[in-house]
Amino acid sequence: MTTDNRGPAEGPGQPSDQGFTRLSVNQETVRQLSVPELVQACAVLGIQGVGLWRDPVREFGVARAARAVREAGLTVTSLCRGGFFTAVDPAERAAALASNHAAVDEAAGLGTSTLVLVSGGLPPGERDLTAARERVADAVAELVPYATDMGIRLAIEPLHPMFASDRCVVSTLAQALDLAERFPSERVGVVVDSYHVWWDDRTPQQIARAGADGRIAAFQLADWVTPLPEGALLGRGQLGDGCVDLRGLRELVDRAGYDGPIEVEVFNPALWERPGGEVVAETARRFRDFVL
Amino acid sequence: MTTDNRGPAEGPGQPSDQGFTRLSVNQETVRQLSVPELVQACAVLGIQGVGLWRDPVREFGVARAARAVREAGLTVTSLCRGGFFTAVDPAERAAALASNHAAVDEAAGLGTSTLVLVSGGLPPGERDLTAARERVADAVAELVPYATDMGIRLAIEPLHPMFASDRCVVSTLAQALDLAERFPSERVGVVVDSYHVWWDDRTPQQIARAGADGRIAAFQLADWVTPLPEGALLGRGQLGDGCVDLRGLRELVDRAGYDGPIEVEVFNPALWERPGGEVVAETARRFRDFVL
Numbered sequence: 001m002t003t004d005n006r007g008p009a010e011g012p013g014q015p016s017d018q019g020f021t022r023l024s025v026n027q028e029t030v031r032q033l034s035v036p037e038l039v040q041a042c043a044v045l046g047i048q049g050v051g052l053w054r055d056p057v058r059e060f061g062v063a064r065a066a067r068a069v070r071e072a073g074l075t076v077t078s079l080c081r082g083g084f085f086t087a088v089d090p091a092e093r094a095a096a097l098a099s100n101h102a103a104v105d106e107a108a109g110l111g112t113s114t115l116v117l118v119s120g121g122l123p124p125g126e127r128d129l130t131a132a133r134e135r136v137a138d139a140v141a142e143l144v145p146y147a148t149d150m151g152i153r154l155a156i157e158p159l160h161p162m163f164a165s166d167r168c169v170v171s172t173l174a175q176a177l178d179l180a181e182r183f184p185s186e187r188v189g190v191v192v193d194s195y196h197v198w199w200d201d202r203t204p205q206q207i208a209r210a211g212a213d214g215r216i217a218a219f220q221l222a223d224w225v226t227p228l229p230e231g232a233l234l235g236r237g238q239l240g241d242g243c244v245d246l247r248g249l250r251e252l253v254d255r256a257g258y259d260g261p262i263e264v265e266v267f268n269p270a271l272w273e274r275p276g277g278e279v280v281a282e283t284a285r286r287f288r289d290f291v292l
Numbered sequence: 293m294t295t296d297n298r299g300p301a302e303g304p305g306q307p308s309d310q311g312f313t314r315l316s317v318n319q320e321t322v323r324q325l326s327v328p329e330l331v332q333a334c335a336v337l338g339i340q341g342v343g344l345w346r347d348p349v350r351e352f353g354v355a356r357a358a359r360a361v362r363e364a365g366l367t368v369t370s371l372c373r374g375g376f377f378t379a380v381d382p383a384e385r386a387a388a389l390a391s392n393h394a395a396v397d398e399a400a401g402l403g404t405s406t407l408v409l410v411s412g413g414l415p416p417g418e419r420d421l422t423a424a425r426e427r428v429a430d431a432v433a434e435l436v437p438y439a440t441d442m443g444i445r446l447a448i449e450p451l452h453p454m455f456a457s458d459r460c461v462v463s464t465l466a467q468a469l470d471l472a473e474r475f476p477s478e479r480v481g482v483v484v485d486s487y488h489v490w491w492d493d494r495t496p497q498q499i500a501r502a503g504a505d506g507r508i509a510a511f512q513l514a515d516w517v518t519p520l521p522e523g524a525l526l527g528r529g530q531l532g533d534g535c536v537d538l539r540g541l542r543e544l545v546d547r548a549g550y551d552g553p554i555e556v557e558v559f560n561p562a563l564w565e566r567p568g569g570e571v572v573a574e575t576a577r578r579f580r581d582f583v584l
Contacts, residue, residue: 127537129491162454164491165535166518171491199421199456199463226458231519243457245419 024049024077026265033276039072041280049077076112077261085139086120155217157191173206189217211256239286316341316369318557325568331364333572341369368404369553377431378412447509449483465498481509503548531578
């Protein structure tokens, strides 16, 4: 077991002795939990971070969520998600940018410095992926100054190519880096998510490329399991249930110089049906057994 | 409309005047048709090729299928599929190679020179994609001499990355070419299938690479539609129903120097529920409207 990434030493049996100081649990892994329930379930295990999502945070209240996290002694490691930048229609495009300004405000309100961007898919009737990707770049360029003013770094997330048409035209880490590198690295980084990049033989070299330039803004984990469910979105596997070499990927990201939070983000209805605290504890065990 | 690829000129109104001389209909697009029904439905439209699959051909009889195609004046453009080479267990590996020898025999019996290979996924419990890809290369190396003796060219097909775990560890045209280029191009080529490569920004350069070396052994078409069905396998779209720039892709393949058959291979249960002749006619119209 790797222990390099522990925080300050504590006595045996103390929570952080488990090596969970870099672990962050994304809210959508246990959506059955409210923000206070989530941070409480994390805190008792020594987990120090949570990743949050815009919709549930807005429902709960941004300031209220920020306070709940802070009072439990945790931090918000990222906010998911802005983006959806591919509209051709000027009004839709303006609405997307306005929504992303709001997302920047929410991230700032939560005290995280990382806003994850999912680029959006091909608009209905469109077949030009190259043009759609260029519209994403244009929108990022428009968003960067405001995000920078607010202390927020944009984190471009490539999604698995199976989402290229309906969700994200940025399909590989290489593409995400091509896009991010148009901007200073402290303003625009990328997300490395095991679920989206595990299959790609260029991932090791692209992680090294991202690390060399300080571009890894977030590192997320989920396992790949089959069969995919209808719509593919909610088919992610709990760590260790699938075929991704999660430890190998973590080692690549370590070697690339990234020492920030490692967020577990599993969208899986079977996890949502179980007691949330039990799922958080299982996630921590799986993190220890398959990642550390 | 491009007419460069027509066969010998015939009078207006004749079937081949429609530009269907390069069109081939894959059997799995209209699995409700027997081989004689399929070739008849194609022949009346001036379609000159069919792509066949091992299981239904063996059920029908290889020699009988070959005769049915020949008597209708058509050719078999490819046989799908050999492969599934990723087993670690020596007995499973030997069984896979034996099955591939049989597939070569069946291809030869059908009079096609092209056997499509789908590499196979990760065996249960395996997480090492690189090793699995290397086992595929080893198996291809073992199969090449026999295939060459029998006059069969192996065609390595990359499948969409969403199939990397359970069906095919070769996920991109670049990977397929890396593998094929270990062998002479007349012995091992690649399949360009729109469904599998449309999302990849490297596809244009990889098609050019494949063409420069004479590696394009087959060109197949299906459209990408969402939502994906459970299991993802049977979610392909009829030409024109999805977001793939089929004409643009055909032009890239043309420019790469490929002038062989263009096979339409759509796995979609909704097509199988309709009268097969109607589906073949629709496929030809869609081919004219979205590809030529």
